[in-house]
Amino acid sequence: MNLEDYRGIWVFLEVQQEGIAAVSLELLGAGRQLADKRGVPLAGLLIGDGVRELAQTAFAYGADEVYLYDDPIFHHYRTESYMRAVIASVERHKPEILLYGATSTGKDLASAVATDLQTGLTADTTMLDVNAETGLLEASRPAFGGNIMATILCKKHRPQMATVRPKVMKALSPEPERTGTVIEETIALREEEIRTKVLEIVRETKEKVRLDEADVIVAGGKGLGSKEGFELVHRFARSIGATVGASRDAVEAGWIDHQHQVGQTGVTVTPKVYFAIGISGAIQHIVGMQNSGLIIAINKDPDAAIFQACHYGIVGDAFEIVPLLMDAFRQMADKEVQYG
Incomplete structure (x- = not known):
């Protein structure tokens, strides 16, 4: 050659x-x-x-x-x-x-x-x-x-x-x-x-998670501790109209379906805002969300790799911090309604 x-x-x-x-x-x-x-x-x-x-x-x-x-x-x-x-x-x-x-x-x-x-x-x-x-x-x-x-x-x-x-x-x-x-x-x-013949194309009717099209994603990781703990991510996402994402560890633990997985073995996303909650920041996850417009990380470990990839980092317990964020967003929404 x-x-x-x-x-x-x-x-x-x-x-x-x-x-x-x-x-x-x-x-x-x-x-x-x-x-x-x-x-x-x-x-x-x-x-x-x-x-x-x-x-x-x-x-x-x-x-x-x-x-x-x-x-x-x-x-x-x-x-x-x-x-x-x-x-x-x-x-x-x-x-x-x-x-x-x-x-x-x-x-x-x-x-x-x-x-x-x-x-x-x-x-x-x-x-x-x-x-x-x-x-x-x-x-x-x-x-x-x-x-x-x-x-x-x-x-x-x-x-x-x-x-x-x-x-x-x-x-x-x-x-x-x-x-x-x-x-x-x-x-x-x-x-x-040609040995293969297309007889019929059946379109998927099940509603699909559109992580790659989401403007705001709230993603949770193994740091949330359990499937019950991961419910915090669902509540937060619902409160701000976001899409739920997850790390590979959370998916492999059985806390959420694979279609929510962000990263090298999941979906690559570019939302306007990406919340990483209890996610350590493995490379395979980072490459799937690093081009997000604004990345906000919450983790108890001050040395977590995710803090090297985010725009804003909060060191602390997600179960204390996320409810405070939900209250703050709720108050902002109430003021918008009040003042039009």
Whole structure:
């Protein structure tokens, strides 16, 4: 493999019901920085059925080029068809870096592509950088149970690939007038060659916790002592109209469902306000909430790592402090009602 043959930064543009997935737009922002640092073009790889007009969205969010597969055979996501399309384009155009969102689709596709191309893949990346001279992608993520941050390199194979968690990177402000080049891609692929058939798509009807969309999150950790103690978080959240979050320890203790978990093995969040109550501040939790607008931590341990990541820290017993906060917020709300 001649590494010098590979050039350019690519982002797989995942298509959802509403258009290009938010995480793909975030990756275009990150990819723009990498491409500018390397002095190479940024491209989106767009696969689907009736998706041609979405290329303009990619240009608006930073792409210079869009490699487009627009064919009914890609109407539904299937690993085999999408994998073959990605591999065909990679072998034809040789990008040096290919990024995917760490969604169920992105993780499935990236692992299949990496296996077939026999290249490296860093999963659930939280930080990206590139060496301007060598072109080595520096993909960082928590390791050893979240106790350290590891930066992973792929020195001998191309393309270098990574999946990136939603909400970790920031999308650029769109420029609707921005334009780029669409490169039409084709592949000799027939429906009868694909072993998987989509018979029906059943949408989830159960109400889902939308941590990634919440403006205010009240999160609790192992420091609350018990499932009964964790009820303090629920009461506080209800009183201020917030969404309930939790650390991995609280989830593994069975105090709350996994869908409330914030962190590397849960959800990455960026609320306007994040309350961390009884949370020690393990790296795997910090990477999931560090981009919150305002972080307020409450913990009895003055040396807790969470105090290095918060904007405001309160050292003390949560069972004494949180009721005081609830009273203060209640009084503020009463004054707003009183004075209009």
